[in-house]
Amino acid sequence: xxxxxxRAGGVRDWAPLLTAPKAxxxxxxxxAHLLHLFAAAASNLLIILDDVEVFEKQKAFELEELMAIAxxxxxxxxxxxxxxxxxxxxxxPLSTTNSAAPPKAPPTAQDECLQTSASSNPTVFNICxxxxxxxxxxxxxxxxxxxxxxxxxxxxxxxxxxxxxxEKVHATFxxxxxxxxxxxxxxxxxxxELVRADKAALGVLTQTNCMLDSSAVGAVVMIHxxxxxxxGYQQLANLSPTQLRMKIRVQFINALGLDEVGIDLDGxxxxxxxxxxxxxxxxxxxLFRATTDQRLYPSPTSxxxxxxxxxxxxxxxxxxxxxxxxxxxxxxxxNFFLTQVLGRQRASCYSFLDxxxxxxxxxxxxxxxxxxxxxxxxxxxxxxxxDEDCLGQIVVHDLVPGGxxxxxxxxxxxxxxxxMAMFRMYKQIRAQTASFIRGFYLIINPxxxxxxxxxxxxxxxxxxxxxxxxxxxxQHTKYSGGFYNNHRVISWLWDILKKDFSDEERSLFxxxxxxxxxxxxxxxxxxxxxxxxxxxxxxxxxxxVGDTLGSVLKGFFGFGSRRGGEEQARLPSAxxxxxxxxxxxxxxxxxxxxxxxxxxxxxxxxxxx
Numbered sequence: 015x016x017x018x019x020x021r022a023g024g025v026r027d028w029a030p031l032l033t034a035p036k037a038x039x040x041x042x043x044x045x046a047h048l049l050h051l052f053a054a055a056a057s058n059l060l061i062i063l064d065d066v067e068v069f070e071k072q073k074a075f076e077l078e079e080l081m082a083i084a085x086x087x088x089x090x091x092x093x094x095x096x097x098x099x100x101x102x103x104x105x106x107p108l109s110t111t112n113s114a115a116p117p118k119a120p121p122t123a124q125d126e127c128l129q130t131s132a133s134s135n136p137t138v139f140n141i142c143x144x145x146x147x148x149x150x151x152x153x154x155x156x157x158x159x160x161x162x163x164x165x166x167x168x169x170x171x172x173x174x175x176x177x178x179x180x181e182k183v184h185a186t187f188x189x190x191x192x193x194x195x196x197x198x199x200x201x202x203x204x205x206x207e208l209v210r211a212d213k214a215a216l217g218v219l220t221q222t223n224c225m226l227d228s229s230a231v232g233a234v235v236m237i238h239x240x241x242x243x244x245x246g247y248q249q250l251a252n253l254s255p256t257q258l259r260m261k262i263r264v265q266f267i268n269a270l271g272l273d274e275v276g277i278d279l280d281g282x283x284x285x286x287x288x289x290x291x292x293x294x295x296x297x298x299x300x301l302f303r304a305t306t307d308q309r310l311y312p313s314p315t316s317x318x319x320x321x322x323x324x325x326x327x328x329x330x331x332x333x334x335x336x337x338x339x340x341x342x343x344x345x346x347x348x349n350f351f352l353t354q355v356l357g358r359q360r361a362s363c364y365s366f367l368d369x370x371x372x373x374x375x376x377x378x379x380x381x382x383x384x385x386x387x388x389x390x391x392x393x394x395x396x397x398x399x400x401d402e403d404c405l406g407q408i409v410v411h412d413l414v415p416g417g418x419x420x421x422x423x424x425x426x427x428x429x430x431x432x433x434m435a436m437f438r439m440y441k442q443i444r445a446q447t448a449s450f451i452r453g454f455y456l457i458i459n460p461x462x463x464x465x466x467x468x469x470x471x472x473x474x475x476x477x478x479x480x481x482x483x484x485x486x487x488x489q490h491t492k493y494s495g496g497f498y499n500n501h502r503v504i505s506w507l508w509d510i511l512k513k514d515f516s517d518e519e520r521s522l523f524x525x526x527x528x529x530x531x532x533x534x535x536x537x538x539x540x541x542x543x544x545x546x547x548x549x550x551x552x553x554x555x556x557x558x559v560g561d562t563l564g565s566v567l568k569g570f571f572g573f574g575s576r577r578g579g580e581e582q583a584r585l586p587s588a589x590x591x592x593x594x595x596x597x598x599x600x601x602x603x604x605x606x607x608x609x610x611x612x613x614x615x616x617x618x619x620x621x622x623x
Contacts, residue, residue, distance in 0.1 A: 015052040016075070016083060022048075025086060029093040032104070032139040046138050053141045056083070060148050061365050062428075064382060065156050077158055084149040084159065087142055091192055092166050094139060101187045104139040143191060147361065150194055154467050155349070155368060164194040171200045178204065193465035201465045202474070202535045208462050209338055216260050232260030237286060238267045243293050246286065247328045255456045258331060259338060284341055284543070285591030287332060288529050291343060294329050301325060305373055309348040312446035315404055323449040330453025333475065338457050340542040342477040344530040348372060350439050352468035354447050355454065359440060366435040373439055381431045384422075396422040398430060400437055413437055477532030482520045484512055487545060490538040495549035497597070504547065506603040507610075514607055522614040529590035543593050550587075550596040585613045 019028070022045070031046040059074050067073045068080075075083065095101040136144075153159050174196060177185035193201060235249040250258070264286045266274040295302050295310060301322065303313045316322040336343050350369040353359055359366070371378040384391060398417030402409045410418055413433040422430045440447075463471060473479070488499075488508055497504055511520060525531040527545065534540040586609055587596045600606040 015048060015055070016079065019048060019052060020082065020086065025089040025093050028090055029097055032090070032094040032137075032142065033097050050138045050141055053087070053138070053145045057141070057145045057148055060145075060152065064367060064385070065371075066382070068152070069156060069158065080149070081159055081163070084146070084153070085163070087146040087149070088164060088192070088195070089166065091139075091143055091146055092188070092195060095184055095188055100183055102183070104137060105143070105191070107136060107140075146192070151358075151364070151467075152368070154469060165197060166195045169195065171197050175200055175204065189465055194467070196465075198470060198473075199536065201470075204465070205462055205474070206340070206536070206540070208459070209340075212259065212459075216256065218260055232257035232262055234263040234265060236265050236267060240269060242286065242289055243325075246290050246332075247325060250328060250331055251324070258335065258457050262335075282591060287336055287341060288343065288590065290332060291329075291345060294325065294332075295345065301329070305348050306375065307372070309346050309351075309372070311348040311351040311373070312443040312450065314402070314442045314446075316446055318405065323445060326446050326449035327453035330450040331456060334454040334457035337474055340534065340540055342475070342528070342530045342532065342534055342541075344476055344525065344532070346476060347472060349468050349472075351443075351447065352471050354440065355451055356463060356466070356468060356471060357460070358468070365432070366439045367432055370435045370439060377434070377438060381434060384427055385431050387427070391424050391427045392421055394422070396430065398422065398426075398433065400434065402442075411437065411442075473535055477530055478535050479532060481517055482524055482533055483537065484508065484520070487533075487538045490541065490544060492544050492546040493548070494546060496599075497547055497549045503549070503597060503600055503606065506600075506606050507547070507597070510603070510607045510610065515611075519611065519614065523610070526614045527588045527590065527595045528593045541593060545593045545595070547595045547597060549599055550584075551598075584609075586610050587613070 022028075028045075028049060031049060056074070060068070063074055069077070074080075094104065098104065150164065153163075174185055174188075178189060188195060233249070233253050235246070237245045237249075250262075253262075262283055264282045266282065266286075268274055293299065297304070300313050300319055301316050302310045304310055312326065316326070319325065333343075333345070335341075349372060350359075350366075353364070353369070358364060367378075367381065370381065384394070384396070387394075398413040398420045400411045400413060402411060412418055413430070414420065420426075466474065491499075493499065493501075493504065511523065515523065521531040524533065528541070538545060584598050586598070588594060589596070597606075600609065
């Protein structure tokens with residue numbers, strides 16, 4: 015069928031068929047039948063086939079054919095939308111009075127596992143859109159297309175974004191249904207615009223680190239250092255969604271019960287955020303577990319922790335607040351968990367089995383073996399149940415009512431495979447995930463994130479996995495304590511980072527000063543707070559005392575110090591809550607290089623274990 019479609023004409027020849035969906039079944043014969051049948055059959059086949067069958071055995075299509083199909087339907091959807099004055103009716107179901115429509119296929123085992131969002135009587139456009147979604151999602155998990163493959167050639171991002179701001183119907187429709195045709199950078203910029211507009215409505219300034227910050231404050235929270243998670247949870251639980259989106263001022267209380275001296279200009283809140291996340295992701299708390307590739311997901315046994323669901327809601331609020339404020343945190347989540355955060359697991363084209371290998375490789379291999387088993391599967395004496403070891407006790411979970419008494423047969427094995435995958439990846443952590451999502455969307459509007467894939471949401475949280483642009487970082491760096499852009503120590507620093515440090519060491523440097531090894535998605539102009547380098551002097555306590563007239567003059571003119579030996583021995587330090595690097599006024603480039611290299615390699619940073 016695909017060869018016939020590809021030879022019958024180009025995208026613009028086929029697009030008109032999708033604009034008049036009813037004609038597809040009123041005229042016999044009609045080319046829309048062929049397109050409808052192929053898209054429906056290919057969708058169902060690609061859902062059933064696992065990655066080995068698709069990419070290694072290439073059972074359905076060769077990879078070049080798969081790319082050609084993806085390209086065809088990507089442009090078909092785009093061209094169809096442009097053909098009509100209002101594309102909204104394209105996704106509306108057909109009238110059930112059309113007796114010529116083909117009968118609806120009985121639900122598959124997988125359909126029973128999912129709350130399908132597919133229309134009961136979909137248009138040809140919807141069926142083609144579904145196939146496109148399946149191809150795009152599979153490419154997101156297992157890359158088979160080149161970079162920028164999904165972007166529509168000839169579409170100027172600036173013009174498209176202008177149409178979006180004017181709320182033109184075609185641009186809005188395309189962003190909702192096929193956001194991948196727009197470069198990620200433009201979508202991130204749109205997200206930040208939406209956040210800025212929301213802040214403006216709340217009376218919150220977008221400038222950071224301003225001593226005269228008059229932004230509306232949602233709350234002032236008092237946090238004991240030794241009770242940072244407990245206090246944070248209790249105080250944020252009482253804040254309304256509006257207060258959570260406004261400025262939250264943090265006042266730390268030390269071990270003696272005294273207020274810590276300091277002004278919270280976003281930095282202290284960032285410190286509270288980082289320290290709290292460090293603790294809630296600690297494996298000993300058992301709120302989260304890590305996959306074999308160190309990706310986090312809710313722990314199925316978190317219920318042993320008192321008030322665990324409330325804690326998940328609290329963590330959701332913290333992560334959402336970080337995303338809302340543009341604070342990047344080095345927290346890698348499992349892709350299947352982010353899929354559920356975005357609500358994509360409810361789509362009719364989603365298969366839990368496809369992502370199971372990222373969570374439980376052994377179970378994935380076992381289920382794949384069962385799926386392809388040629389003998390009598392009942393010989394394996396399997397039942398529709400899952401045995402879980404919970405603190406030394408075996409707990410039996412039924413995959414269907416009475417599942418422990420229902421034997422898996424050849425007729426039921428596909429249903430068993432999908433139900434088992436769904437249980438491990440969704441049902442087992444459903445309550446925890448729902449609590450996290452509830453907290454997350456108290457701050458972030460879900461519509462703002464609908465234009466991102468799970469991997470793109472991870473990038474919003476943790477920054478971009480690209481090489482660090484030192485020129486961009488330097489352009490957006492601030493200086494204090496007497497340092498300035500052309501100061502000899504500063505010139506040495508940038509030269510060392512560029513010429514002496516490897517890519518890995520540059521990432522370590524960024525993690526050392528910001529707590530995250532990846533740059534912001536839109537560059538360092540969006541780093542919150544802005545990166546700053548301060549000249550520091552040696553004190554008896556070996557602590558930075560901030561900017562004084564004396565320290566500024568010494569840093570600016572390079573005056574010596576009575577304790578010059580100690581100062582040269584001091585290592586660079588950082589306050590990640592302020593994205594602040596503290597550098598002594600070193601006497602030579604080699605000293606700076608060696609001290610900085612030692613500091614970034616010995617710094618533990620924000621670790622997950």
